[in-house]
Amino acid sequence: MSSTSRFAARVRTQGPMNLSDHLEVNAERAAGDVIDGEAIIINLETGVYYSMQGIGGDVWSMIAAQRSFGSMLDAIVATYDVNADDARRDLEAVLGQLLDEGLVRFAGDARTGVSVPHQELQQEKKPYAAPLLQIYRDMQDLLALDPPAPGMNQIAWDRK
Amino acid sequence: MAGHAVELTVVRELAPLIFAPFAHLDDCDAEPALRIDVTTLDEPLDDLPDSGVVLTHDGLIEHRHRHSIAILDRERGTIRASIHNDGAIASWHRAKPLQVPLSIFFADRGIDLVHGGLVSLRGRGALIAGNSGAGKSTLATACAAAGLDFLGDDCVAVRGTEGYSIFGSSSLVDGQTKNVIFPERTATSTSIRAIVLPRITHDAHVTLRPASAKEALLALAPGSILRRAVPAAEALGRMARMAREVSAFRLEMGPIDEAVARVWELLEA
Numbered sequence: 001m002s003s004t005s006r007f008a009a010r011v012r013t014q015g016p017m018n019l020s021d022h023l024e025v026n027a028e029r030a031a032g033d034v035i036d037g038e039a040i041i042i043n044l045e046t047g048v049y050y051s052m053q054g055i056g057g058d059v060w061s062m063i064a065a066q067r068s069f070g071s072m073l074d075a076i077v078a079t080y081d082v083n084a085d086d087a088r089r090d091l092e093a094v095l096g097q098l099l100d101e102g103l104v105r106f107a108g109d110a111r112t113g114v115s116v117p118h119q120e121l122q123q124e125k126k127p128y129a130a131p132l133l134q135i136y137r138d139m140q141d142l143l144a145l146d147p148p149a150p151g152m153n154q155i156a157w158d159r160k
Numbered sequence: 161m162a163g164h165a166v167e168l169t170v171v172r173e174l175a176p177l178i179f180a181p182f183a184h185l186d187d188c189d190a191e192p193a194l195r196i197d198v199t200t201l202d203e204p205l206d207d208l209p210d211s212g213v214v215l216t217h218d219g220l221i222e223h224r225h226r227h228s229i230a231i232l233d234r235e236r237g238t239i240r241a242s243i244h245n246d247g248a249i250a251s252w253h254r255a256k257p258l259q260v261p262l263s264i265f266f267a268d269r270g271i272d273l274v275h276g277g278l279v280s281l282r283g284r285g286a287l288i289a290g291n292s293g294a295g296k297s298t299l300a301t302a303c304a305a306a307g308l309d310f311l312g313d314d315c316v317a318v319r320g321t322e323g324y325s326i327f328g329s330s331s332l333v334d335g336q337t338k339n340v341i342f343p344e345r346t347a348t349s350t351s352i353r354a355i356v357l358p359r360i361t362h363d364a365h366v367t368l369r370p371a372s373a374k375e376a377l378l379a380l381a382p383g384s385i386l387r388r389a390v391p392a393a394e395a396l397g398r399m400a401r402m403a404r405e406v407s408a409f410r411l412e413m414g415p416i417d418e419a420v421a422r423v424w425e426l427l428e429a
Contacts, residue, residue, distance in 0.1 A: 031385065031392035033400040036374045040400070042382055044392055049382045051374065139382045142292055148387050151214035155221060155264060157391035 017092055019070025022107040023063050023099075030103040032060050041103055044153065047143040049136045050101070052094065054129035055080060059094060063104055069095075080128035090130040097133045161262075162271050162317040162324035163349070165190035170198040177245055178257055184328035184346035194237045194265055196258065201228060201242035210250065214260065214389070223260040227253060232261035234268060251338035255329040256315055262326060263389045271319045272395045275383035278311035278323045278350065279303040281427040285311070285323045285350030287406070288358060289380040295358040295413050299423070301330050301343060306420045308427075309347035318398075321405055323352045354426050355380070355408040363414040368422045373400075376408035 025032065032041035039052035039060030052060055055076065062072045069091070076087045098104045165188050170178045178198050204226050212225035221232045227249045230241040239261045243249075252259075263273040277288035277300035286303075288296045297313040304310035311325035313332075318324070328346045331338045355376045381399045385392050409426065413419040 027393065031396045033377075033396045035377050035400050035403060036372055038374055040374065040377050040381065040396070042385055042392065042396065044386065047382070047386050049378070051378065136378070136382075138291060139386055142383075143386060146292075146387075147209070147211055149211040149214045149223065149260065150209065151216070152260075152389050154216050155214065155389055156216070157267070157394070 017069045017095070019068065019073070021069040022066055023069075023095060023104045024066050024107040025064055026103055026105045032064070032103070034061055043101060043103060045102070047140040048101070049139060050103070051134045051136075052131055053134060054131045056094070056131040056133070059091065059131045063098075066107055076128075079126060081125040082128035086130075087128075094131040094133055101133075101135075161185060161194070161326060162266055162319070164193040164266075164269070166194045166196060167192035168196045168198070171200055174198055174200060174243055174245060177249075177254065178243070180342060181255060181257060181327040181329040183342075184325065185348055192237070194239065196239045196241065198241045198243060201244035204244045204246065205229070212260070221261065221264055225253065228257075230258055230261045232264055234264070237265070239265070251331040251340050255331040255340045256327045259315060259327075260389050266317055267390045267395070270398070271317050271324070272384065272390055272398055273315055273326065273388055274318050274380060274399065275314055275387060276316055276318075276380060277313045278316040278325065278352075279423065280309040280311060280323075280347050280350035281424065283347075283350055284353045284427045286354045286356050286423055286427055287316070287318070287323060287352050287380075288356050289376065289383075290357055290359070291379070291383055293360075294379075295360040297330050297332050298360070298416065299356070299358050299411070299413065299419060301332060301341065302416045302420050303423055304343035304345055306417075306424070307345065308420075308424065309345055309350070310343040311347055311350060318352070318402065320398075321352045321402055322349060324349045352402070352406055355403065355406050356411050356423060356426070357408060358411045358413050358419070361412045361414055363412060366414045366418040366422055367410075367412040368426070369410050371408040371410045373403040373408065375410070376403040376406075 029045050032039050034057040037057040039056045041050040077084050208226050212223050215222040223230045228243040230239055232239050277296040279286050279300055288299055290296055300313040313330035316323055317326050325348050330341050357371055357379045377400055381396055385395055
């Protein structure tokens with residue numbers, strides 16, 4: 001079992017995540033960006049793509065920055081009009097989905113959580129909308145009929 | 161080609177096939193950034209999927225297709241291709257030859273070959289985005305027939321908000337067959353002022369309404385990234401920036417003439 005699926009299983013079966021847990025983007029499998037406050041994520045292996053609504057853009061940005069689960073929660077509670085329990089429940093749910101879809105993975109090495117910037121705590125709180133993952137499978141069907149050339153994902157792009 | 165001088169050398173018997181999609185590009189005397197050499201492949205290759213396969217070896221990238229082998233040398237800026245022309249080459253291959261190595265060559269230079277059409281009016285362009293079957297080719301070729309400049313129907317180059325034509329050709333579905341056509345009125349570059357997201361509805365009238373940047377990105381990015389040889393994260397970031405900067409519109413296509421008129425009005429505004 002891969003580290004991603006182990007962690008997904010843990011989230012599902014063992015309940016709460018640890019505040020010190022870190023996730024990271026599964027870069028070999030997923031690409032994402034934030035637009036209009038929502039995250040757009042593409043699963044490069046399956047052809048499924050996603051939009052993460054609500055505060056999904058913030059969640060994706062914090063995953064990309066490898067902030068700890070606790071740091072993400074602190075930032076959400078400090079920024080949005082939501083209590084800690086609801087924020088934790090919603091965040092755990094959407095992170096579990098992202099893990100299940102293989103878009104993010106557990107970052108195994110311990111890191112120091114990025115602290116919440118002071119100005120974040122001073123802001124007037126914004127309306128909260130739970131992060132929700134919308135899944136689009138239409139490209140999956142098209143790719144099944146007309147798949148891209150095998151081997152395309154072996155091309156190295158980090159060369160200079 | 162997308163602001164780069166390209167030298168294209170083709171054996172005589174393949175010249176009509178290979179030059180036709182590039183015939184609309186401007187001649188220039190600049191030192192080539194890319195040299196393409198096309199020779200004849202004696203026999204077709206068997207047992208390859210329709211899309212071909214991509215192999216990487218010795219710093220080279222090779223795209224092998226049933227009717228062609230194309231090898232890109234990224235360091236030297238060369239594509240050496242050999243093509244077997246037995247009259248059975250797929251229409252997409254005839255309309256857009258060397259698409260895979262060209263996609264990689266331009267991606268290395270921050271230019272994305274995106275899955276979209278592009279038409280232009282006096283240098284103001286409309287990028288037409290959507291999945292296969294959305295009506296990209298239908299709209300782009302109808303716009304060209306009505307007098308707009310044609311830059312592509314489903315594979316065009318984009319850098320920032322500048323759009324470039326690579327292939328001056330279209331492969332249009334007509335019943336069970338795909339026909340390759342070459343619109344007469346073409347352009348090589350344009351400034352992208354609108355992203356149009358068509359949908360064929362067969363309604364009595366056409367509707368055009370603003371779309372969000374997110375809708376534009378969802379229509380453009382998955383097809384461009386999943387079906388092309390591109391660096392996914394960087395390309396998605398570039399497309400997101402363009403989607404933020406350029407206004408997008410949903411075009412529910414009823415009568416095609418009316419749809420073309422709405423695109424024309426959009427570019428005149």
